[in-house]
Amino acid sequence: MKKDNLSSTELALMERAQKVLENNWIGASTKPTSKLYPHQWSWDSAFISIGYAHYDMERAKTELRTLLEAQWEDGMVPHIVFSPEVTGYFPSADYWGIHRRADAPRHKKTSGITQPCVHAIAAYKIYELSSNKEEAKDFLKEIFPKLKKFHQWLAANRDPEGTGLITIFHPWESGFDNSPRWDEALNRIEVDRRLLPDYKRQDKEHVKDPNERPSDDEYDRYIYLVEIMKKNNYDQKNIYKEIPFKIKDVVFSSIFYAANQHLKSMAEIIGEDSSQIEEWIKATKEYFSETFSPKDEDGLFYDYDLTVRQIIKKRTVSSIVPLYTDLLTKHQAEILLKWLLHSHFCGTGKCAYPVIPSTDVHMSYFQEITYWRGPIWINTNWMIYKGLLRYGFSKKAKELKESIINLINEQGFNEYFDPLSGEGHGAEDFSWTASLLIDLICEGGM
Ligand code: 9WN
Numbered sequence: 001m002k003k004d005n006l007s008s009t010e011l012a013l014m015e016r017a018q019k020v021l022e023n024n025w026i027g028a029s030t031k032p033t034s035k036l037y038p039h040q041w042s043w044d045s046a047f048i049s050i051g052y053a054h055y056d057m058e059r060a061k062t063e064l065r066t067l068l069e070a071q072w073e074d075g076m077v078p079h080i081v082f083s084p085e086v087t088g089y090f091p092s093a094d095y096w097g098i099h100r101r102a103d104a105p106r107h108k109k110t111s112g113i114t115q116p117c118v119h120a121i122a123a124y125k126i127y128e129l130s131s132n133k134e135e136a137k138d139f140l141k142e143i144f145p146k147l148k149k150f151h152q153w154l155a156a157n158r159d160p161e162g163t164g165l166i167t168i169f170h171p172w173e174s175g176f177d178n179s180p181r182w183d184e185a186l187n188r189i190e191v192d193r194r195l196l197p198d199y200k201r202q203d204k205e206h207v208k209d210p211n212e213r214p215s216d217d218e219y220d221r222y223i224y225l226v227e228i229m230k231k232n233n234y235d236q237k238n239i240y241k242e243i244p245f246k247i248k249d250v251v252f253s254s255i256f257y258a259a260n261q262h263l264k265s266m267a268e269i270i271g272e273d274s275s276q277i278e279e280w281i282k283a284t285k286e287y288f289s290e291t292f293s294p295k296d297e298d299g300l301f302y303d304y305d306l307t308v309r310q311i312i313k314k315r316t317v318s319s320i321v322p323l324y325t326d327l328l329t330k331h332q333a334e335i336l337l338k339w340l341l342h343s344h345f346c347g348t349g350k351c352a353y354p355v356i357p358s359t360d361v362h363m364s365y366f367q368e369i370t371y372w373r374g375p376i377w378i379n380t381n382w383m384i385y386k387g388l389l390r391y392g393f394s395k396k397a398k399e400l401k402e403s404i405i406n407l408i409n410e411q412g413f414n415e416y417f418d419p420l421s422g423e424g425h426g427a428e429d430f431s432w433t434a435s436l437l438i439d440l441i442c443e444g445g446m
Pocket of ligand 1: 032037041042043044079172174175176177203
């Protein structure tokens with residue numbers, strides 16, 4: 001890592017960020033935060049690995065390796081890998097009961113669902129930043145087959161339609177748990193109370209205000225969906241037929257596409273065949289805009305609900321995340337920039353910092369401290385920052401980067417922030433806030 005060009009504030013922040021990661025390190029991986037999320041989470045680990053790659057290559061590799069040790073035989077990378085000695089998280093490893101599926105690992109306890117596949121992006125970052133390219137190539141050779149197997153699993157089970165767009169079966173799979181994006185689909189579900197176990201939430205005990213977290217009604221629906229998966233023994237084909245929540249997720253699909261591009265680059269470096277990956281890339285190119293941003297709309301991107309066959313018209317940060325990909329025309333990207341400059345997404349107006357909130361602040365469903373219904377999250381801002389650079393919007397990119405740095409410097413390394421006051425909420429020392437800040441400070445590029 002080159003430290004010469006960093007300001008004293010950036011240097012001090014780097015040190016604080018590294019301390020957050022150090023405190024959350026649990027021996028072979030990094031938990032998102034100490035109390036609220038005491039295990040390893042899938043997409044968190046990829047974001048975390050990107051931060052480590054700037055100053056500790058071994059940790060960056062170990063983070064991904066540990067996660068992939070828990071990969072299911074069929075290729076699925078689970079969203080949580082449990083630390084066996086840690087108690088006090090619900091839903092627990094025992095609750096998930098993954099033993100009902102032969103493909104689940106026997107040596108590791110995991111959840112039975114997945115999360116966005118950021119990992120190929122992280123693995124490629126490790127290669128890119130390595131000074132010893134031979135060693136880095138060996139790492140790619142080791143990890144490539146596992147990542148490809150995960151993408152094959154996604155393509156086969158979450159995109160049987162061959163659109164290059166990924167379907168989620170649960171809000172937790174999106175990583176945006178209680179986003180307004182999922183409201184209608186969740187509300188449509190008729191919860192069969194006989195199927196709901198007696199359970200006790202633990203998450204509300206670890207935040208300042210229980211209103212920061214999803215509601216009990218939302219939780220019942222989350223658990224009910226897991227019950228349907230358990231009833232189907234985590235068999236993807238049967239779940240596809242039975243689950244009442246089936247959505248083509250615009251963020252997961254953007255990440256799948258970007259991750260495939262990185263996977264393809266890896267294949268080229270290590271001399272592996274990339275034809276199947278190219279097929280996935282081609283499919284996403286063909287279907288992305290026509291599915292998520294139909295003509296005559298407002299230029300934003302929206303998830304597509306497979307159950308009712310219509311787009312989900314909720315204005316959230318996900319509507320802009322496609323900027324992270326190279327899938328947009330210059331015109332499409334310019335429209336997204338306009339939205340970012342507007343008060344809807346804190347480009348101007350009443351927000352404390354010009355940093356992008358998770359929901360348009362003018363919408364009736366905006367809630368400033370409630371998790372994915374309004375607060376600022378650093379991972380989505382990081383993706384959009386990279387997108388702004390990609391499309392040549394350097395002024396806005398510079399402003400966004402500086403504002404993210406100011407926000408964290410002044411408010412802390414929280415999980416999320418109230419866009420109106422800037423105040424930090426959720427967990428206090430959150431790993432991906434730290435790791436992505438490191439990436440922003442050290443690099444800023446794509
Ligand atoms: C459920 C770990 C995870 C993130 C998700 C975030 C939150 C869990 C929860 O925490 O989800 O998976 O209990 O709320 O929504 O994006 O990966 O940081």
